[in-house]
Amino acid sequence: MIKVALLSKWHVHAVDYAAEAKDNEQISITHVWDEDSIRGQEWAEELGVVFEQDLEKVLSNPEVDAVIVDTPTTMHREVITKAASYKKHIFTEKVLALTVEDVDSILKAVKENDVRLMVSLPRLTSDYYLYAQSVIDKGYIGKLTTIRCRVAHNGAVASKEKPHGWLPEHFYNMEECGGGAFIDLGAHPIYLTNRLAGEAMAVTARLNRTLDYEVDDNAVAIVEYASGALGVLETGFVSSGSPFQLELYGTEGTLMIEEKQIRLKSNQLGEGWIEPSELPASLPMPMEQWVNEILTGQLPSITHKDGYNLTLINQAARLSHNKGQRVELNELVKG
Numbered sequence: 001m002i003k004v005a006l007l008s009k010w011h012v013h014a015v016d017y018a019a020e021a022k023d024n025e026q027i028s029i030t031h032v033w034d035e036d037s038i039r040g041q042e043w044a045e046e047l048g049v050v051f052e053q054d055l056e057k058v059l060s061n062p063e064v065d066a067v068i069v070d071t072p073t074t075m076h077r078e079v080i081t082k083a084a085s086y087k088k089h090i091f092t093e094k095v096l097a098l099t100v101e102d103v104d105s106i107l108k109a110v111k112e113n114d115v116r117l118m119v120s121l122p123r124l125t126s127d128y129y130l131y132a133q134s135v136i137d138k139g140y141i142g143k144l145t146t147i148r149c150r151v152a153h154n155g156a157v158a159s160k161e162k163p164h165g166w167l168p169e170h171f172y173n174m175e176e177c178g179g180g181a182f183i184d185l186g187a188h189p190i191y192l193t194n195r196l197a198g199e200a201m202a203v204t205a206r207l208n209r210t211l212d213y214e215v216d217d218n219a220v221a222i223v224e225y226a227s228g229a230l231g232v233l234e235t236g237f238v239s240s241g242s243p244f245q246l247e248l249y250g251t252e253g254t255l256m257i258e259e260k261q262i263r264l265k266s267n268q269l270g271e272g273w274i275e276p277s278e279l280p281a282s283l284p285m286p287m288e289q290w291v292n293e294i295l296t297g298q299l300p301s302i303t304h305k306d307g308y309n310l311t312l313i314n315q316a317a318r319l320s321h322n323k324g325q326r327v328e329l330n331e332l333v334k335g
Helices: 014-023 038-046 053-061 073-084 101-113 127-137 187-199 287-294 304-323
Strands: 002-007 029-031 067-069 089-093 115-118 146-151 201-209 217-227 230-238 245-250 253-258 259-264
Touching: 002 014, 002 053, 014 029, 014 067, 014 089, 014 287, 029 038, 029 053, 029 101, 053 073, 067 073, 073 089, 073 101, 089 287, 101 115, 101 304, 115 287, 115 304, 127 187, 127 245, 127 253, 127 259, 127 287, 146 187, 187 217, 187 230, 201 304, 217 304
Parallel strands: 002 029, 002 067, 067 089, 089 115, 146 230
Antiparallel strands: 146 245, 201 217, 217 230, 245 253, 253 259
8 A cells, every 4th residue: 555645735636636546546645735734734634634734744754655746836846856855756747847957856866766756647648649659650641740739728717706717826826837828738738749759859939928917828839850740739728618639740641639539531541531440548547657666666658758858848938938039959958
């Protein structure tokens, strides 16, 4: 049994991860810590576990084997490296950190202390991603030329009941988040496209503030890949009814995914569109993969490289927007 402490309820997915942990027969939640002590105490009472106000006491507790981190993004480096130093396994919400320098520090601490780290990138386990990867691997669309991926919602759009939208108001706090729609919701298009297109070389991005929050709420980035492919990544908190879209274009065909509708057109498979009758089986979700690695040593499909590259694109996109120019990624990873 893995005894887990929940570190903060700040992120909107914290409740979801707590529920996943409770449903996993290999996990027992024992403690809650939160940088907001009132919020933490309330959550601990709700879960029927101990609240500990001192993070050091939680991490030094020998009864705690692992932690689930949902702190403000800007606290990730401090909290995760400290957890690793106490030899606690770590599950964390994306993104891993704001800069590749911070990611390097985290990964160094994880390696030195021989603990298991999982960044929650759930769409890499999905059947549609696995199908898209197989289409590329089998050469059905030939040489990949362009990927367009869009994940957006209306979380910042005001209603009578919620003047700041249904997202927590602190999601618009630059000091806590380190960004807005692109760093949070935009993570999904980033890590999906990174996987499908390969090594990224350069980024050009616009992170707009449509509703005048401190952070971006509508964003687009163009990523140039070493293969010659282009990635067009779209996200936002101000789009009502926007479906998930993943489109792959190549010299021999096109793959279109919109929500649950999947269509493939390939010169190698005849004329017209093909709708697959069966998709690959989804992989275990990130938390299950994390538990499996802790207990059995089985390597997860979601890797530290996925987490590193997610931060790399995010950092380059912020720099591109701030400078108003294209950013080559080797500028960020020198040395």
